[in-house]
Amino acid sequence: xxxxxxxxxxxxxxxxxxxxxxxxFGDFLKYSEKKIVPEKPELVFETFNQETKVQNPIVLNRGxxxxxxxxxxxDAAMFTxxxxxxxxxxxxxxxxxxRSVIEDDYRAGNNIHIFxxxxxxxxxxxxxxxxxxxxxxxxDNLDKIKKPELTEKIRFRSGYNQALWVAKIIxxxxxxxxxxxxxxxxxxVWREGLKSYFDPYLHDHVKKKYxxxxxxxxxxxxxxxxx
Numbered sequence: 001x002x003x004x005x006x007x008x009x010x011x012x013x014x015x016x017x018x019x020x021x022x023x024x025f026g027d028f029l030k031y032s033e034k035k036i037v038p039e040k041p042e043l044v045f046e047t048f049n050q051e052t053k054v055q056n057p058i059v060l061n062r063g064x065x066x067x068x069x070x071x072x073x074x075d076a077a078m079f080t081x082x083x084x085x086x087x088x089x090x091x092x093x094x095x096x097x098x099r100s101v102i103e104d105d106y107r108a109g110n111n112i113h114i115f116x117x118x119x120x121x122x123x124x125x126x127x128x129x130x131x132x133x134x135x136x137x138x139x140d141n142l143d144k145i146k147k148p149e150l151t152e153k154i155r156f157r158s159g160y161n162q163a164l165w166v167a168k169i170i171x172x173x174x175x176x177x178x179x180x181x182x183x184x185x186x187x188x189v190w191r192e193g194l195k196s197y198f199d200p201y202l203h204d205h206v207k208k209k210y211x212x213x214x215x216x217x218x219x220x221x222x223x224x225x226x227x
Contacts, residue, residue, distance in 0.1 A: 006120040007131055007154055009041065009167070011077075011090065012180070013059050013113050014189060015106055016223050023059040023113070024223075025090065026180075026188035030152060031116055036175075036183045041152040045081050045088065048161045052081070057090040065093060068166065075169035077117050082162040098172060105174035111224045112180040112188075117167035124166055128159035177220075193219035 012026030030039035043054035057079070068076045075098050078091040092115065094102070102113055119131040132155040156165050181187045193216045197206055206215050 006118065008170070009043075009117045009119070009154060010036075011115050011117060012184075012188065013092070013115070014111050014177070014223055015113070023061050023092070024188070024192055025056055025059050026112060027184060027186050028054075029114075029184065036114070036180075038183065038185045039152070040186075041154055044153060044155050045079075045163065046155055046157045047081065047083060047163060048159060050083065052088075054079075054088055054156075057088045060089060060091040062091060062093050063096070068093060073123065073166070073168050075172075076123075077115065077167045077169055079156060079165040079167075080163070081156075081158070092169070094169065098169075101172070102174065106224050110174035110176050112175045112177055114173050114175065115169050116171040118170045119165060119167045123168060125164060129163050129165050130157045131155070131165060132157065177223075189220055189223050190216060193223075 008031035010029035010031045012029060013023040014026055016022045016024065028040055028043055030037055030041050045052045045054055065076075068074075074095045076093045078089075078093065080089045080091060105111075105113070121130065124130065156163065175183075177187070177189055196219060197203065197212060197215050210218060
């Protein structure tokens with residue numbers, strides 16, 4: 001297998017309302033075996049007729065599918081994409097053992113769940129679905145346009161307008177939100193709370209009832225992250 005036929009990706013999520021079956025997306029992070037680093041790679045889905053940058057996927061949390069057990073993937077993840085859908089899906093299919101470990105973690109106050117995913121050609125369910133490993137890419141961060149920086153890009157390719165890419169979950173850890181923010185320089189709970197506050201269907205109500213500051217505090221508590 002060539003170097004570009006496989007790659008590793010780190011993904012963070014967080015849960016809500018004390019339930020590990022309700023997860024929200026945190027960040028895509030660069031894989032590092034020994035430490036958590038703040039670098040964030042760029043992910044691109046290339047399907048039959050378009051290219052899409054992957055942002056804020058819907059996160060599902062289910063038990064392993066039989067097709068993955070046949071490949072000896074008891075803890076696995078799937079990226080699914082359809083050109084007609086608004087958002088891609090990250091389906092984390094974890095065993096009952098790993099689920100119990102995650103439950104113990106958030107009861108201890110560690111509610112940022114980080115998964116290391118390994119994509120390999122041999123894990124894919126169709127030969128038309130492939131993954132190209134890391135390649136250099138100029139950042140599109142407008143704040144740094146005067147001083148462009150190199151980031152890393154992962155390309156997921158499909159010969160169809162829809163796709164499904166499979167990864168093995170090779171490791172997991174959980175952190176308290178405060179520690180995560182310190183290491184990654186990103187606060188996904190605050191980010192999602194802000195999106196929720198400005199939701200056009202909810203904004204008038206929550207603005208009148210709570211105000212921004214109180215609403216964000218309330219949202220943090222709903223995400224099992226006490227102060």
